[in-house]
Amino acid sequence: MDNYEKLLNQAYKKVKPIEHSERFEIPKVEGHVEGTKTILTNLSQIASHLRRDQNHLLKYLLRELATSGAFKQNRAIFQRKIASAKINEKIQDYANEFVICKECKKPDTEFTKEHKFLFVHCLACGAKHSVRAKI
Secondary structure, eight states: OHHHHHHHHHHHHHSOOOOOOOSOOOOOOOEEEETTEEEESSHHHHHHHHTSOHHHHHHHHHHHTTOOEEEETTEEEESSOOOHHHHHHHHHHHHHHHTSOTTTOOSOEEEEEETTEEEEEETTTOOEEEOOSOO
16 A cells, blocks of 8 residues: 555656646737728637637627628628727627536537527537527
8 A cells, every 4th residue: 555655646746737727718809990990800710719600709799889890801890999808808798608608617619509599508518508589
């Protein structure tokens, strides 16, 4: 039994301590203001990182930011000036509601549709949560 304890202590010394870092980091928006319009150049990359449809993300942002806009030439164009911090905050809200699992807090989720209802299904823990009504 003493030999086992010695080997176990040696193994603990060789194992690297776990560093608590956020595995899921959402990229910050990139873009600029052109006159009265805000143009984002990486919204499709953010949607890809979140593993969601870019049109769904854009529709959410347009509603939450109370503006109109569209995708043109792989760029999202909002019809008014909006601070990038505000857009980043809304994207984080989107991730909390539509991407991150409510049970295990992991981003490994997908949308599933049953009848007329939309659910977020977690691929990590198997939980299923309904999402808000239509965007």
